Amino acid sequence: QVQLVQSGAEVKKPGASVKVSCTTSGYRFTSYSIHWVRQAPGQRPEWVGWINPGNGNTKYSQRFQGRTTFTTDTAASAAYMEVNSLRSEDTAVYYCARHSGTWYKLVYWGQGSLVTVSS
């Protein structure tokens, strides 16, 4: 069965960086894009962007462009999201998700990784 397992919670100081991992199993990793979505406490989800593990192509929401980097390790079937220059407003649960069939049907989700930014 398809599984996406994310790294654990992190506490970071403002200005630091964080790298969240999403380790997948149960399917061919290079065949499906991985989306990243974040959700601040009590807020609506925000789409951060996606990466195509098959060719490394990425698409970032303009809001996160320049401070966020997606990478993959195909040998490990894992995707990563790094966020730099963290600020308190980046405190959120970060999710990875995979589509099923068409690209916009986000059916499979990781359990979420809480990133807390606090001095």
Added chain:
Amino acid sequence: DIQMTQSPSSLSASVGDSVTITCQASQDIINYLNWYQQKPGKAPKLLIYDASNLQTGVPSRFSGSGSGTDFTFTISSLQPEDIATYFCQQYDNVPLTFGGGTKVDIK
């Protein structure tokens, strides 16, 4: 970016009641709309795609309709396990954007 406006932000209904949530897009998104259910501490779960298509395995008491800018999500007979927050999300344009959510609980 396309803005998604949901209403109401919360509602309370009795078990067996019909519940309706609306979602309005800031521009025509044809039928490029998903509906998700999210329970506390969990990831969103896809219920409806293409505005009206039920995702595999989702109970038939959930339904969606609409096109253009105005969409509706309905739970025909509210069950205790439906207590959650529901979000609409458009995929006509990137960035994908979500509505503000509707928290549903039992009266």
